Amino acid sequence: MMLSMAKCDAALPPAFYRRSAEVVARELLGCRIIRRFDGESLSVRVVETEAYLGAEDRASHGWGGPRTARSRLLYVEGGVAYVYLIYGMHHCLNVVTGAATDGSAVLIRAGEPVAGEGTMRRLRSLTDSPKPGEIAGGPGKLCQALAIDRGLNHCPLTSRDLRIVGDRSVSRDRIAVGPRVGVAYAGEAALWPLRFVIRDHPHASRPRLV
DNA sequence: CGGAAGATCCACT
DNA sequence: GTGGATCTTCCGA
Numbered sequence: 001m002m003l004s005m006a007k008c009d010a011a012l013p014p015a016f017y018r019r020s021a022e023v024v025a026r027e028l029l030g031c032r033i034i035r036r037f038d039g040e041s042l043s044v045r046v047v048e049t050e051a052y053l054g055a056e057d058r059a060s061h062g063w064g065g066p067r068t069a070r071s072r073l074l075y076v077e078g079g080v081a082y083v084y085l086i087y088g089m090h091h092c093l094n095v096v097t098g099a100a101t102d103g104s105a106v107l108i109r110a111g112e113p114v115a116g117e118g119t120m121r122r123l124r125s126l127t128d129s130p131k132p133g134e135i136a137g138g139p140g141k142l143c144q145a146l147a148i149d150r151g152l153n154h155c156p157l158t159s160r161d162l163r164i165v166g167d168r169s170v171s172r173d174r175i176a177v178g179p180r181v182g183v184a185y186a187g188e189a190a191l192w193p194l195r196f197v198i199r200d201h202p203h204a205s206r207p208r209l210v
Numbered sequence: 211c212g213g214a215a216g217a218t219c220c221a222c223t
Numbered sequence: 224g225t226g227g228a229t230c231t232t233c234c235g236a
Contacts, residue, residue, distance in 0.1 A: 050217070059217070061232095070232065088229030090218050107217060140218045182217050 009034065011158040012166055017078035021051035021097040021104040024078075025196050028095070028106060029175060030168040032114060035146040036161045040119055042146050044111030044136050045167065047201045050180045051194040052094070054103035059186035062103030073153055074103040081155045081162060083148060090140030091149050095157060095164070109181070109195075111136040112203040113145070120145040132202035139205070174199050178209045 012031065017024055028046050035042045052060035054074070061084065066075040073082055074096060082094040082105050094105040113120055113135050120135050121127075124145050136142040143149070148162070157164050176199045183190045197209045 052217075061217080068233070084217085085229095085231060087216060087218050088231070092217060094217090109217085138218070144219095180217070185215085186217095 011163040014079035025049040025051040042116035048110035059183035091143035
C-alpha cells in the first residue's frame, strides 16, 4: 500500500525533460503538477502546454541566445522550473527542456484541479463554485492557484515543493495542435504549431482549439 | 536614461 | 469586444 502510493507520486526524472521542447510539451499532457504549499498538496492535471524552442524561436525568451539576465535563466540543463512575471502582475510557469545550450522550455498553460481545490479557490479569490477553467484555465491563473512565483526559478521539478509526476498518458488523437497564444509579434514563428491541448477539455484556456 | 511592449486577466459595455 | 492594471525587460538614443 505505502509502496504503491509512493510510486504514484514518483517525480518524472530529469531525463524526461532533456529532450526537445515539442516532445516534452506533448508528453506533459495528462501529467500532474504537485505543489506543496502551507503543508498541503495542491495538484492539477496538465491539460494545455506550449513549446518554446530557444535561440531560433522569436517568440521565446531565449531568442538570440543567452544575452540578458532573464534569458540566461533558460540556458540551463532541462528539468527545472522557469517562472517569469508578465504584464506586471501575472506569473507564468515553464519547465526547462533539452540541454543547457538549447534555451528551450514548455509553458504550462492550463490545468484541471485534482487536489486542494479549496485552497486553490482561495488563492484565486473565487468564492462560489467556479466554472471549469476559472481556477487554472490559463498560465496566470494556474500560477496564482498553485502559489507559484519567481522564487521557484530553477527549482528542480523533483522537489518536495514542486514536482511533476507521470499519470495518465494522452493518445495522439486526443491532442489538438495549433499556433501559440499571444505571440503575433514573432513573425513566422507565430504560426508554428507548438500549442498542445487535450481535445475539448473544459479546463483549457482561451482561445479554444479544435 | 526614457519609453514601449509584453507567452494575461478581469471588469465593464 | 475593449481597455485598464502594473512593472519588468529590453532597446535605442
